[in-house]
Amino acid sequence: ETGVTxxxxxxVMGMTNKKSLKCEQHLGHNAMYWYKQSAKKxxxxxxxYNFKEQTENNSVPSRxxxxxxxxxxLFLHLHTLQPEDSALYLCASSQGTRSGEKLFFxxxxxxxxx
Amino acid sequence: QQQVKQSPQSLIVQKGxxxxxxxAYENTAFDYFPWYQQFPGKGPALLIAIRPDVSEKKExxxxxxxxxxxxxxxxxxxxxxxxxxxxxxxxxxxxxxTGKLIFGQGTTLQVKP
Numbered sequence: 001e002t003g004v005t006x007x008x009x010x011x012v013m014g015m016t017n018k019k020s021l022k023c024e025q026h027l028g029h030n031a032m033y034w035y036k037q038s039a040k041k042x043x044x045x046x047x048x049y050n051f052k053e054q055t056e057n058n059s060v061p062s063r064x065x066x067x068x069x070x071x072x073x074l075f076l077h078l079h080t081l082q083p084e085d086s087a088l089y090l091c092a093s094s095q096g097t098r099s100g101e102k103l104f105f106x107x108x109x110x111x112x113x114x
Numbered sequence: 115q116q117q118v119k120q121s122p123q124s125l126i127v128q129k130g131x132x133x134x135x136x137x138a139y140e141n142t143a144f145d146y147f148p149w150y151q152q153f154p155g156k157g158p159a160l161l162i163a164i165r166p167d168v169s170e171k172k173e174x175x176x177x178x179x180x181x182x183x184x185x186x187x188x189x190x191x192x193x194x195x196x197x198x199x200x201x202x203x204x205x206x207x208x209x210x211x212t213g214k215l216i217f218g219q220g221t222t223l224q225v226k227p
Contacts, residue, residue, distance in 0.1 A: 040219065041219060098211050103160065
């Protein structure tokens, strides 16, 4: 158990739906991340939050809207997604955001957009 | 250049073999090079990491070799076991406070019994 829990594990949604992904970390970390993992591609950093403040938005389309109410919880709100957004969405946490910090990943949400 | 190029894409070895996975980078500002291991249905987990001031780091059966002049680093798995079958990602980051870790494309390793 990595201490980072993601729900749901699987999600199927239509292009007009609105859904949210949830991530919770029990490690006392201050930084949380969203990554997108597509087949045969590198993990893509989407957002970074440090002490609840967004510090990185890696040119992510506005149909992905993150929310970090506190250092333990991170959400990714989804609306009007495209089929190419189908992927594994991984949440991670770390003590801080300096180079060399160890990332702890959740098991991910497998998203299918129909 | 922010990319990290990883090869091969997939690798099959027999039990006891020594699979080698290679990564190359362009940005000499990178100062931290971790390897993450991912099993099916799980998120990646840190396996081993190195800083550019050393040429080799070993942890158990896993060794990173680092060639600063060539801007390359590689993962060697000694006496590989079927339980090592997983996807391996190299990564790199710069001395900043952004939390930005650049990952390679991943290598799927299968170790046959």
